Amino acid sequence: MVVADIKAVVLGATGFVGQSVTQVLRRQGVAYVGASRALGVDLRDPAATAALLRREQPTHIVNCAANVGSLNYVTEQAGTVIADNVRMALSLYEAVARECPQAIVINPIANCAYPAEADVFREEDWLEGPVHRSVLSYGASRRLLWNTAECFAMQHGVKSIHLLTPNMYGPYDSTDPNKTHALNALVAKFVKARLACQPQLVVWGTGAPIREWLYAPDFGRLVWEVMQHPDRPGLEQPTNLAQNSGLSVRELVTLMQRTFNYQGQIIWDAAKPDGALKKVMNNARFRCIFPAFQFTPIDDGIAATARYYESIYPY
Ligand SMILES: NC(=O)c1ccc[n+]([C@@H]2O[C@H](COP(=O)([O-])OP(=O)(O)OC[C@H]3O[C@@H](n4cnc5c(N)ncnc54)[C@H](OP(=O)(O)O)[C@@H]3O)[C@@H](O)[C@H]2O)c1
CATH class of the missing domain: 3.90.25.10 (UDP-galactose 4-epimerase, domain 1)
Incomplete structure (x- = not known):
């Protein structure tokens, strides 16, 4: 896919991860629109979400919007965290199905969605056991995001790519x-x-x-690779963005x-x-899909x- 054919909507563009994505898009000269409450769109609101996608008609949606924070935050605010994130997931997929079913949705899935007991995270095991109680609200909402995406793929043919992502660090x-x-x-x-x-x-x-740690600008570069090559074999399954170290x-x-x-x-x-x-992530699938990628x-x-x-x- 060439740059001129891409129109992206970056949800959560004002956040830590969203800013790492928009930086790369700007560098590549890609047309994009950012969305968040600070930018005037509350993604819990189905009508506002639908209006955004109707207006923008994106080819790609990078979904970095979330109500998330420290372990302390997602425990103290557990009810609000799960309610907000589930509402955002439903608003998003209903709006995509109605307004731009051809758009590809790219979801980072935080690795707290992996089972609590695992020490090496393997994609084939990611739903084999409960998430840790300290991240129940957020981890469960990420699993539900994936389930929602699967159901909208079944009924409406909406394509999603899920990137299982370690803890990130970096500017912003x-x-x-x-x-x-x-x-x-x-x-x-x-x-x-x-x-x-x-x-x-x-x-x-x-x-x-x-x-395991991922430099957030590396996440931005990986999202850009995925946007250009969404059909790379392997990406149809959730994929660890992993170094296995x-x-x-x-x-x-x-x-x-x-x-x-x-x-x-x-x-x-x-x-x-x-x-x-x-806690580290197995990188076997990652290396097949992104053989040349160099982490910072x-x-x-x-x-x-x-x-x-x-x-x-x-x-
Ligand atoms: N940071 C990490 O280490 C890490 C690791 C793995 C995966 N991830 C994933 O990356 C994604 C983003 O995380 P982050 O660390 O960038 O979080 P963040 O810094 O808190 O950013 C969240 C973004 O979502 C927006 N947002 C929140 N509620 C919203 C709503 N109701 N409507 C519209 N926008 C809303 C926020 O903007 P407003 O407040 O203006 O609405 C902000 O732009 C999440 O899916 C997270 O699981 C992060």
């Missing part, structure tokens, strides 16, 4: 402590500690847990001490829970994220 995340994502929160902590010449920095847990919190902290040249003392607050020891090295991603936080903290 919210600075609200209840919304900031884990690795970004750690980078922000180091930026503040260095700027304030803090002699100590407290990190929760023992540092042992291993997690993670870093322990301790390794990340060492990396940040080096990046920030932080000389203060690290205090490990082992009274705080670690969670599961290891984590040092470079963290350095760019640090520059972002340095630019927004008023010291």
Whole structure:
């Protein structure tokens, strides 16, 4: 598909992930329209969602809209989180079926939708067991998004592509402590500690847990690949955007001490829970679909994220 033939609607364009997508689209010269409440469209409202798609007639819809936040947020606000996200999913698919059934919907699916017990996430197992209770509201809504997409494919032929996505980090995340994502929160902590010449920095847990991280601009580049080649074999099934490797919190902290040249003392607050020891995503399917894709090295991603936080903290 050539650039001139693409017209995208990016839902959640003002969010952390949405901004990483729109940056790539702008760079590629792709026509797109962003939507979110701040931009005047509440996707829980079926009429507003239908009006948007009727007007824009997109070829692609990148669905980065969600009511989501930290573990604390999705637990405290569990009822609102599931209600809002389910409403958005239903509004979206009903509107697509009615107004632009030819459009391809691209859904990031956060890896908290994987079963709680898994330590290596394999696509074929992603519905084999309940999600962890701490992410019940959000994880369940992502599974329902996939189920909704399947049903609208069955009845209306709507095509969707689901990208199972690890925790992301990078520029443009919210600075609200209840919304900031884990690795970004750690980078922000180091930026503040260095700027304030803090002699100590407290990190929760023992540092042992291993997690996989995706640099958000890499997600934007992958979405662009998918938009151009939606028929690549394999993409008809949910696909991990995976490297099959993670870093322990301790390794990340060492990396940040080096990046920030932080000389203060690290205090490990082992009274705080670690969670599961290891969570990484199997990349066998990913490598077949995107054999040439190069992920950004984590040092470079963290350095760019640090520059972002340095630019927004008023010291
Ligand atoms: N961040 C990660 O680490 C990560 C990892 C894997 C997958 N993902 C997935 O990526 C997607 C986006 O996450 P994010 O981290 O970018 O979240 P975010 O920063 O909170 O952004 C959410 C976006 O959704 C919009 N939105 C929320 N409620 C809306 C509503 N009722 N109507 C219209 N727009 C609404 C928000 O804008 P307004 O407030 O202006 O409405 C914002 O633009 C989610 O599906 C998430 O699961 C994220």
